[in-house]
Amino acid sequence: ELPQNWEVRHSRTYSKDYYFNTLTKESRWDPPPMGENERIRASHLLIKHKDSRRPSSWKEMLTPHLFSLSLPQEKILRTKEEALEILKRHQKRIETGETTLSAAATTESDCSSARRGGDLGHFERGQMQKPFEDAAFALEVGQLSEPVFTDSGVHLILRTA
Numbered sequence: 001e002l003p004q005n006w007e008v009r010h011s012r013t014y015s016k017d018y019y020f021n022t023l024t025k026e027s028r029w030d031p032p033p034m035g036e037n038e039r040i041r042a043s044h045l046l047i048k049h050k051d052s053r054r055p056s057s058w059k060e061m062l063t064p065h066l067f068s069l070s071l072p073q074e075k076i077l078r079t080k081e082e083a084l085e086i087l088k089r090h091q092k093r094i095e096t097g098e099t100t101l102s103a104a105a106t107t108e109s110d111c112s113s114a115r116r117g118g119d120l121g122h123f124e125r126g127q128m129q130k131p132f133e134d135a136a137f138a139l140e141v142g143q144l145s146e147p148v149f150t151d152s153g154v155h156l157i158l159r160t161a
């Protein structure tokens with residue numbers, strides 16, 4: 001069997017079969033590899049911490065600093081353990097149906113995808129950091145991950161396609 005959108009066609013010129021992708025219009029002589037779920041779509045909720053590779057976020061810039069007269073805090077100061085605790089609280093609320101990953105990501109995620117309810121769009125293997133990729137590709141569509149650690153911080157991932 002062939003990956004999605006691929007079909008076998010016959011070339012009269014060379015009187016032999018070839019493979020054609022009806023979506024990308026790509027054609028090739030050898031069969032396309034049956035990658036495991038080559039392309040998926042997912043949303044995520046990212047909570048960063050002080051050791052994140054980029055310890056700042058749109059949220060930290062907008063958080064009203066009631067007690068400090070200084071400029072909005074640029075650097076995220078929470079520890080990795082605190083970030084995990086925050087994320088586990090969101091995980092529980094999503095799992096009990098109290099909220100959705102999209103709603104939680106919109107207000108809580110430290111990733112700029114927050115503005116799209118955490119949606120990352122479609123991606124293939126090789127694009128995301130390995131722990132994120134491995135977790136996302138292991139999910140069934142509609143399934144929520146356990147907390148996943150990458151250099152960016154701690155993520156909850158929902159596979160959407």
Ligand SMILES: N=C(N)NCCC[C@H](NC(=O)[C@@H]1CCC/C1=C\[C@H](COP(=O)(O)O)NC(=O)[C@@H](N)Cc1ccccc1)C(N)=O
Binds near residue numbers: 046052116129
């Ligand atoms: N859709 C893609 N192909 N975008 C490139 C992904 C690059 C990839 N990113 C990651 O692996 C993690 C997991 C998901 C998000 C993410 C990290 C960061 C946040 O962490 P930070 O970089 O501050 O450490 N968000 C992003 O990258 C954003 N562009 C995701 C995004 C935002 C808006 C719309 C679509 C996608 C990597 N190889 O670093």
